Amino acid sequence: MLTILFDGIAYGMLLFILACGLSVTLGLMNFINLAHGAFAMAGGYVAVVVVNKLGVPFYAALPIAFLAPALLGALLERTIYRPVYARSHLDQVLFTIGLVFMSVAAIDYVAGSQQVFIQIPPSLEGRFEVFGIGIGRYRLLIIVVCGLLAAGLQYGLANTRFGSRLRAAVDDPRTASGMGINVNAVFGVTFALGSGLAGLGGALGAEILGLDPQFPLKFMIYFLIVVAMGGTSSVTGPFLAAILLGIGDVAGKYYMPKLGAFVIYTIMIVVLLWRPQGLFSRTTSR
Amino acid sequence: MSFALETIGVSMHFGGICASNNVSLQVQKGARHALIGPNGAGKTTLINLLTGVLRPSAGQILLEGRDITALAAHRRVGLGLVRTFQINQLFGELTPLETIGLAVSERMGAGGDWWRVAGSRGAVDRQIVEILERFHLVDVMQERTAILPYGKQRLLEIALAIACRPQVLLLDEPAAGVPEEERHEILATVAALPRDVTVLFIEHDMDLVFSFSDRISVLVNGALFTEGSPDEVSRDERVKAVYLGEDEVDD
Amino acid sequence: MSGAAMQDLTAQVAYHLARRARWRGLEYVFWAAALASVFFLPAKHLILNEIAILALFALSLDLLIGYAGIISLGHAAYFGFGAYAAGLIAKHGLIGEPVLALLVTGLVVALLGFITSFLVLRGSDLTRIMITLGFSLILREVANRFAGLTGGADGLQGVTMAPLLGQFTFDIGGHVAYMYSLTVLFVMFLVARRIVYSPFGLSLRAVQGNALRAAAIGIGVNWRLVAIYTIAAAYAGIAGALLTQSTQFCSLDVFSFERSADLFVVLVLGGVGYLYGGLVGAVLFKITQDWLAGLTPQYWQFWVGLTLVIIVLVGTERLSGWLRAIRRLAFKGQG
Numbered sequence: 001m002l003t004i005l006f007d008g009i010a011y012g013m014l015l016f017i018l019a020c021g022l023s024v025t026l027g028l029m030n031f032i033n034l035a036h037g038a039f040a041m042a043g044g045y046v047a048v049v050v051v052n053k054l055g056v057p058f059y060a061a062l063p064i065a066f067l068a069p070a071l072l073g074a075l076l077e078r079t080i081y082r083p084v085y086a087r088s089h090l091d092q093v094l095f096t097i098g099l100v101f102m103s104v105a106a107i108d109y110v111a112g113s114q115q116v117f118i119q120i121p122p123s124l125e126g127r128f129e130v131f132g133i134g135i136g137r138y139r140l141l142i143i144v145v146c147g148l149l150a151a152g153l154q155y156g157l158a159n160t161r162f163g164s165r166l167r168a169a170v171d172d173p174r175t176a177s178g179m180g181i182n183v184n185a186v187f188g189v190t191f192a193l194g195s196g197l198a199g200l201g202g203a204l205g206a207e208i209l210g211l212d213p214q215f216p217l218k219f220m221i222y223f224l225i226v227v228a229m230g231g232t233s234s235v236t237g238p239f240l241a242a243i244l245l246g247i248g249d250v251a252g253k254y255y256m257p258k259l260g261a262f263v264i265y266t267i268m269i270v271v272l273l274w275r276p277q278g279l280f281s282r283t284t285s286r
Numbered sequence: 287m288s289f290a291l292e293t294i295g296v297s298m299h300f301g302g303i304c305a306s307n308n309v310s311l312q313v314q315k316g317a318r319h320a321l322i323g324p325n326g327a328g329k330t331t332l333i334n335l336l337t338g339v340l341r342p343s344a345g346q347i348l349l350e351g352r353d354i355t356a357l358a359a360h361r362r363v364g365l366g367l368v369r370t371f372q373i374n375q376l377f378g379e380l381t382p383l384e385t386i387g388l389a390v391s392e393r394m395g396a397g398g399d400w401w402r403v404a405g406s407r408g409a410v411d412r413q414i415v416e417i418l419e420r421f422h423l424v425d426v427m428q429e430r431t432a433i434l435p436y437g438k439q440r441l442l443e444i445a446l447a448i449a450c451r452p453q454v455l456l457l458d459e460p461a462a463g464v465p466e467e468e469r470h471e472i473l474a475t476v477a478a479l480p481r482d483v484t485v486l487f488i489e490h491d492m493d494l495v496f497s498f499s500d501r502i503s504v505l506v507n508g509a510l511f512t513e514g515s516p517d518e519v520s521r522d523e524r525v526k527a528v529y530l531g532e533d534e535v536d537d
Numbered sequence: 538m539s540g541a542a543m544q545d546l547t548a549q550v551a552y553h554l555a556r557r558a559r560w561r562g563l564e565y566v567f568w569a570a571a572l573a574s575v576f577f578l579p580a581k582h583l584i585l586n587e588i589a590i591l592a593l594f595a596l597s598l599d600l601l602i603g604y605a606g607i608i609s610l611g612h613a614a615y616f617g618f619g620a621y622a623a624g625l626i627a628k629h630g631l632i633g634e635p636v637l638a639l640l641v642t643g644l645v646v647a648l649l650g651f652i653t654s655f656l657v658l659r660g661s662d663l664t665r666i667m668i669t670l671g672f673s674l675i676l677r678e679v680a681n682r683f684a685g686l687t688g689g690a691d692g693l694q695g696v697t698m699a700p701l702l703g704q705f706t707f708d709i710g711g712h713v714a715y716m717y718s719l720t721v722l723f724v725m726f727l728v729a730r731r732i733v734y735s736p737f738g739l740s741l742r743a744v745q746g747n748a749l750r751a752a753a754i755g756i757g758v759n760w761r762l763v764a765i766y767t768i769a770a771a772y773a774g775i776a777g778a779l780l781t782q783s784t785q786f787c788s789l790d791v792f793s794f795e796r797s798a799d800l801f802v803v804l805v806l807g808g809v810g811y812l813y814g815g816l817v818g819a820v821l822f823k824i825t826q827d828w829l830a831g832l833t834p835q836y837w838q839f840w841v842g843l844t845l846v847i848i849v850l851v852g853t854e855r856l857s858g859w860l861r862a863i864r865r866l867a868f869k870g871q872g
Contacts, residue, residue, distance in 0.1 A: 360751075363753065380743065380746065388751075389755065391736045397736050398737050399737060400738070403555045404558065404738075405552070406551065411554070415550055446754060
């Protein structure tokens with residue numbers, strides 16, 4: 001029972017790291033980025049290449065899995081994303097689905113369609129027991145890393161200059177730019193950061209979620225659920241939503257394998273109808 | 287007797303802000319009733335409550351004595367409560383002809399017809415012609431609304447409301463933003479409305495308010511401040527103070 | 538104003554209101570070409586059948602996006618439901634005759650569309666996207682789990698179709714299937730055309746343009762959206778049913794996200810909001826797919842993606858501007 005809880009938390013933490021960038025994209029620019037998962041996949045594949053092919057140690061590969069998608073994100077944001085911000089939601093959906101399809105086919109072409117694995121260090125394999133709870137070493141690492149990142153994000157958002165600018169820009173972009181905040185620059189940096197975190201999540205998650213070219217499509221709905229349920233106005237909202245989703249999904253698959261993902265989707269629809277702005281959202285209307 | 291339009295203790299809260307505070311307003315049948323007040327007094331909120339865009343937090347709204355508080359916006363139009371918008375809310379991609387056609391079809395119960403080509407009902411078409419004629423829109427009826435001159439759009443905004451054949455017409459700053467030379471056309475149109483149509487209007491131009499209205503209600507901070515004939519209101523020192531106070535802040 | 542002048546003006550008003558509904562030259566050409574393909578391209582009837590079905594499906598999405606402004610990422614839900622419903626009806630011999638079965642399927646899917654339409658009435662584009670997407674995934678899960686009824690991941694086997702109208706047996710070359718699908722497409726197109734040029738269709742354009750203002754002139758916005766959503770669902774369901782009837786098989790892939798996404802490509806290729814977009818797009822899409830898939834079968838998706846990205850970056854406005862210029866030459870005055 002508690003083991004499932006533990007696994008669920010690890011899964012949820014992972015989902016949070018994967019999805020938090022998306023919540024900012026949506027909240028700040030009201031931009032529907034269905035291609036967010038492509039950055040996660042990029043991070044995952046980068047990690048696979050540097051660990052398996054180049055023999056870089058697993059821990060050293062994680063920063064690379066963050067940096068590469070972050071740079072990619074920054075580049076794409078400046079070149080092709082920015083013109084689409086002001087477009088209709090229909091255009092945004094078309095555009096980002098297009099990117100997803102391209103990334104799926106490109107990875108398929110380069111790396112093949114089969115699932116890939118990262119060689120994790122032996123020290124992270126296996127489980128140990130504490131008070132009867134089976135604790136997977138690798139999942140513990142995920143909880144620690146993602147927990148630290150989440151705390152760091154929360155701290156950074158609340159206490160740094162950049163954080164306050166970001167919050168101002170999310171609350172009211174027009175006023176923020178009137179106050180001399182360069183909203184575009186803030187957004188560019190945030191987009192890169194979000195892409196990088198997604199990439200890191202993709203690398204960490206390869207072991208648990210599996211990594212293949214279909215990754216952005218398979219998990220798109222999960223990311224969207226996290227953001228839609230958590231709202232876009234804080235870090236804690238998506239965090240709680242991700243943890244709940246993680247526990248719910250793991251428990252659902254364990255206790256009610258017959259129902260599968262059915263429960264998750266149904267809950268999502270009910271929540272969206274009940275509170276269109278998200279479960280943990282401060283704002284009641286927008 | 288029942289009033290054309292009446293609110294009983296209507297309040298509206300947004301979070302902690304009280305945009306309408308216990309407003310009880312009576313509009314006589316056939317009245318030319320002005321609603322004035324400084325910026326942020328809650329005039330537009332009140333219009334939104336009356337027309338059903340917003341639901342009041344408390345209170346009742348009566349149209350010809352009938353409780354319409356819970357009625358959907360489009361159903362109130364069917365009962366004869368029609369509004370215009372302060373900033374033109376028109377269908378930019380449609381022509382004035384199609385726009386007026388929409389309102390007339392809807393009123394004559396033909397708006398949901400899905401197995402009939404538009405324009406194939408003579409009775410509807412004749413009413414459309416009548417409205418287009420009356421508001422001097424015939425020569426532009428085939429243009430895209432978005433490219434019409436502002437004055438014409440303003441006229442279409444009012445024509446659209448009239449096409450719904452209102453019993454009670456709510457005009458939200460009918461002459462706002464209209465250039466001086468096109469203004470008289472709008473004002474003449476409003477003045478020429480039949481007497482059995484009750485008019486409740488918001489306006490900032492005080493010359494217009496005092497020349498046109500027979501009753502004035504003053505709204506301050508979401509609450510009814512005072513009410514009376516144009517003479518009474520113009521002599522009221524407190525009303526002057528409210529406006530002067532605003533002038534000091536604004537200017 | 539004299540009575541004669543008044544009458545003249547009324548006639549003008551009637552004429553101009555009905556202007557959009559009049560048939561234009563290129564429309565005749567389009568359908569003549571479709572009819573010609575029946576006689577002159579018998580070897581292509583299998584792919585033409587697929588094109589006709591895709592065109593009907595895209596027409597359904599056009600009704601939703603182009604005329605009601607509802608973005609649905611899960612329109613495959615109705616397509617898939619129709620496909621399975623038609624398959625089950627045939628497999629269990631509930632209704633033998635395909636045309637009657639098609640009608641019943643359409644009604645059943647319309648009912649599903651009606652019920653679910655209330656889910657998309659409220660909320661932003663994002664909420665709608667997620668709800669429609671979630672709904673299609675739920676239906677896919679259901680079809681997957683109830684394997685006893687649907688065959689699960691193996692697909693629905695053992696569907697055998699009775700002869701069409703009791704006369705024409707579905708053949709391996711797809712000749713009967715294509716004529717059947719094309720006829721259904723044509724009839725459904727006529728109905729859609731009738732609907733969008735009616736006062737109801739005009740009111741949809743008003744609702745899409747400015748829902749608040751539409752309500753303020755007495756238009757019951759929600760009911761109009763429910764109506765068009767129900768109609769669009771029925772169209773998608775009939776397209777799905779045609780697929781099952783003409784291939785005598787259906788699998789979980791009818792619900793897939795890729796199917797909904799491909800549909801966007803089809804519609805955007807042809808242009809949104811003038812009814813022919815889905816039809817023209819379906820022809821372009823399938824022909825390109827056929828050609829490219831011959832070159833690099835598994836990377837077809839890349840080109841689909843690239844097309845979408847380019848279309849958006851160039852701008853649908855600009856593209857539709859070009860299209861409008863072309864169209865104006867033939868479909869005079871429409872746009």
